[in-house]
Amino acid sequence: MWKLLLLKMKKDSAARASLGKNWRYFMGRRKIIAARKATVIFRLVLEELLFRGLVTLPKGATRDFYQATNAWPRCRWIGSGRLAIDGLKETKEAILRIEAGPSTYEDELALMGKDYQEVFYQQAREIREREALGLPTDLPTLNAMKVLGQREEANCPLESYKSFATKL
Secondary structure (H helix, E strand, O other): OHHHHHOOOOOHHHHHHHHHHHHHHHHHHHHHHHHHHHHHHHHHHHHHHHHHOOOOOOOOOOOOOOOOOOOOOOOOOOOOOOOOOOHHHHHHHHHHHHHHOOOOHHHHHHHOOOOHHHHHHHHHHHHHHHHHOOOOOOHHHHHHHHHHOOOOOOOOOHHHHHHHHHHO
Protein backbone atom coordinates (compact mmCIF):
# COMPACT_ATOMS: atom_id res chain seq x y z
CA MET A 1 0.00 0.00 0.00
CA TRP A 2 2.92 2.36 0.62
CA LYS A 3 3.86 2.17 -3.07
CA LEU A 4 0.42 3.45 -3.94
CA LEU A 5 0.75 6.34 -1.53
CA LEU A 6 4.25 7.26 -2.68
CA LEU A 7 3.60 6.32 -6.33
CA LYS A 8 6.92 4.42 -6.45
CA MET A 9 6.31 2.17 -9.41
CA LYS A 10 8.79 1.65 -12.21
CA LYS A 11 6.74 -0.34 -14.72
CA ASP A 12 3.15 -0.40 -15.90
CA SER A 13 2.75 -4.00 -14.78
CA ALA A 14 3.92 -3.14 -11.26
CA ALA A 15 1.53 -0.20 -11.19
CA ARG A 16 -1.36 -2.37 -12.37
CA ALA A 17 -0.59 -5.07 -9.83
CA SER A 18 -0.31 -2.62 -6.96
CA LEU A 19 -3.42 -0.67 -7.92
CA GLY A 20 -5.36 -3.89 -8.54
CA LYS A 21 -4.53 -5.22 -5.10
CA ASN A 22 -5.47 -1.94 -3.44
CA TRP A 23 -8.59 -1.64 -5.60
CA ARG A 24 -9.89 -4.92 -4.17
CA TYR A 25 -9.28 -3.65 -0.65
CA PHE A 26 -11.04 -0.34 -1.23
CA MET A 27 -13.94 -2.00 -3.07
CA GLY A 28 -14.43 -4.34 -0.12
CA ARG A 29 -14.45 -1.41 2.26
CA ARG A 30 -16.83 0.52 0.03
CA LYS A 31 -19.19 -2.45 -0.14
CA ILE A 32 -19.17 -3.04 3.61
CA ILE A 33 -19.21 0.52 4.87
CA ALA A 34 -20.44 3.00 2.28
CA ALA A 35 -22.96 0.85 0.42
CA ARG A 36 -24.61 -0.45 3.59
CA LYS A 37 -24.94 3.02 5.07
CA ALA A 38 -26.24 4.43 1.80
CA THR A 39 -28.82 1.63 1.58
CA VAL A 40 -29.99 2.31 5.15
CA ILE A 41 -30.39 6.01 4.35
CA PHE A 42 -32.19 5.19 1.09
CA ARG A 43 -34.54 2.83 3.00
CA LEU A 44 -35.40 5.58 5.50
CA VAL A 45 -36.02 8.14 2.75
CA LEU A 46 -38.17 5.68 0.78
CA GLU A 47 -40.17 4.84 3.90
CA GLU A 48 -40.79 8.54 4.56
CA LEU A 49 -41.83 9.19 0.95
CA LEU A 50 -44.25 6.26 1.04
CA PHE A 51 -45.67 7.37 4.40
CA ARG A 52 -46.30 10.90 3.11
CA GLY A 53 -47.84 9.60 -0.11
CA LEU A 54 -45.25 11.26 -2.35
CA VAL A 55 -44.31 7.86 -3.80
CA THR A 56 -46.59 4.87 -4.31
CA LEU A 57 -45.74 1.22 -4.73
CA PRO A 58 -46.27 -0.18 -8.22
CA LYS A 59 -49.65 -1.62 -9.17
CA GLY A 60 -49.80 -5.34 -8.57
CA ALA A 61 -47.34 -5.24 -5.66
CA THR A 62 -48.16 -8.21 -3.43
CA ARG A 63 -46.42 -6.91 -0.32
CA ASP A 64 -46.39 -3.50 1.29
CA PHE A 65 -43.20 -1.78 2.40
CA TYR A 66 -43.22 -3.24 5.91
CA GLN A 67 -43.78 -6.81 4.72
CA ALA A 68 -40.72 -6.58 2.47
CA THR A 69 -38.49 -4.01 4.15
CA ASN A 70 -35.34 -5.56 2.71
CA ALA A 71 -36.70 -6.06 -0.81
CA TRP A 72 -38.06 -2.62 -1.71
CA PRO A 73 -34.91 -0.57 -0.97
CA ARG A 74 -32.53 -3.23 -2.33
CA CYS A 75 -30.12 -1.63 -4.76
CA ARG A 76 -26.57 -1.65 -6.04
CA TRP A 77 -24.43 1.40 -5.42
CA ILE A 78 -22.00 2.30 -8.20
CA GLY A 79 -19.10 4.43 -7.09
CA SER A 80 -16.32 6.02 -9.03
CA GLY A 81 -14.53 3.97 -11.64
CA ARG A 82 -11.16 2.28 -11.44
CA LEU A 83 -8.05 4.08 -12.68
CA ALA A 84 -6.93 2.64 -16.01
CA ILE A 85 -3.17 2.17 -16.30
CA ASP A 86 -3.29 0.58 -19.76
CA GLY A 87 -6.72 1.22 -21.25
CA LEU A 88 -6.23 -1.08 -24.25
CA LYS A 89 -5.30 -4.09 -22.11
CA GLU A 90 -8.17 -3.45 -19.73
CA THR A 91 -10.62 -3.13 -22.62
CA LYS A 92 -9.42 -6.43 -24.05
CA GLU A 93 -9.77 -8.05 -20.64
CA ALA A 94 -13.31 -6.73 -20.25
CA ILE A 95 -14.33 -8.01 -23.70
CA LEU A 96 -12.87 -11.44 -22.99
CA ARG A 97 -14.57 -11.63 -19.57
CA ILE A 98 -17.93 -10.78 -21.14
CA GLU A 99 -17.50 -13.22 -24.03
CA ALA A 100 -16.23 -16.04 -21.80
CA GLY A 101 -19.17 -15.61 -19.45
CA PRO A 102 -17.84 -14.78 -15.98
CA SER A 103 -18.75 -11.11 -16.38
CA THR A 104 -21.54 -8.99 -17.83
CA TYR A 105 -21.89 -5.54 -19.36
CA GLU A 106 -23.44 -4.44 -16.07
CA ASP A 107 -20.39 -5.60 -14.10
CA GLU A 108 -17.83 -4.15 -16.50
CA LEU A 109 -19.55 -0.78 -16.79
CA ALA A 110 -19.96 -0.62 -13.00
CA LEU A 111 -16.18 -1.02 -12.71
CA MET A 112 -15.91 2.10 -14.87
CA GLY A 113 -18.39 3.92 -12.62
CA LYS A 114 -21.20 3.85 -15.19
CA ASP A 115 -24.75 2.50 -15.22
CA TYR A 116 -25.17 -0.05 -18.01
CA GLN A 117 -28.78 0.93 -18.74
CA GLU A 118 -27.82 4.56 -19.28
CA VAL A 119 -24.99 3.49 -21.60
CA PHE A 120 -27.26 1.16 -23.61
CA TYR A 121 -29.98 3.80 -23.98
CA GLN A 122 -27.40 6.39 -25.05
CA GLN A 123 -25.93 3.99 -27.63
CA ALA A 124 -29.41 3.29 -28.97
CA ARG A 125 -30.13 7.04 -29.24
CA GLU A 126 -26.86 7.62 -31.07
CA ILE A 127 -27.58 4.80 -33.55
CA ARG A 128 -31.05 6.26 -34.26
CA GLU A 129 -29.60 9.74 -34.77
CA ARG A 130 -26.85 8.47 -37.10
CA GLU A 131 -29.43 6.50 -39.13
CA ALA A 132 -31.70 9.56 -39.34
CA LEU A 133 -28.81 11.63 -40.70
CA GLY A 134 -27.75 8.92 -43.13
CA LEU A 135 -24.44 8.32 -41.36
CA PRO A 136 -22.91 4.85 -41.03
CA THR A 137 -23.81 3.24 -37.73
CA ASP A 138 -21.12 0.60 -37.54
CA LEU A 139 -17.88 2.61 -37.83
CA PRO A 140 -17.07 2.94 -34.11
CA THR A 141 -17.70 -0.75 -33.54
CA LEU A 142 -15.67 -1.84 -36.56
CA ASN A 143 -12.77 0.42 -35.66
CA ALA A 144 -12.78 -0.84 -32.09
CA MET A 145 -12.66 -4.44 -33.30
CA LYS A 146 -9.73 -3.65 -35.63
CA VAL A 147 -7.80 -1.92 -32.87
CA LEU A 148 -8.39 -4.75 -30.43
CA GLY A 149 -7.48 -7.33 -33.06
CA GLN A 150 -10.06 -9.72 -31.68
CA ARG A 151 -12.01 -10.39 -34.88
CA GLU A 152 -11.31 -10.60 -38.59
CA GLU A 153 -14.90 -9.86 -39.55
CA ALA A 154 -17.35 -7.50 -37.98
CA ASN A 155 -19.42 -10.04 -36.06
CA CYS A 156 -20.32 -7.41 -33.51
CA PRO A 157 -23.49 -6.84 -31.48
CA LEU A 158 -24.59 -3.97 -33.72
CA GLU A 159 -27.75 -5.72 -34.90
CA SER A 160 -28.88 -6.29 -31.33
CA TYR A 161 -28.33 -2.59 -30.60
CA LYS A 162 -30.37 -1.65 -33.68
CA SER A 163 -33.24 -3.90 -32.60
CA PHE A 164 -32.98 -2.46 -29.09
CA ALA A 165 -33.08 1.09 -30.50
CA THR A 166 -36.27 0.44 -32.47
CA LYS A 167 -38.06 -0.81 -29.35
CA LEU A 168 -37.50 2.49 -27.51
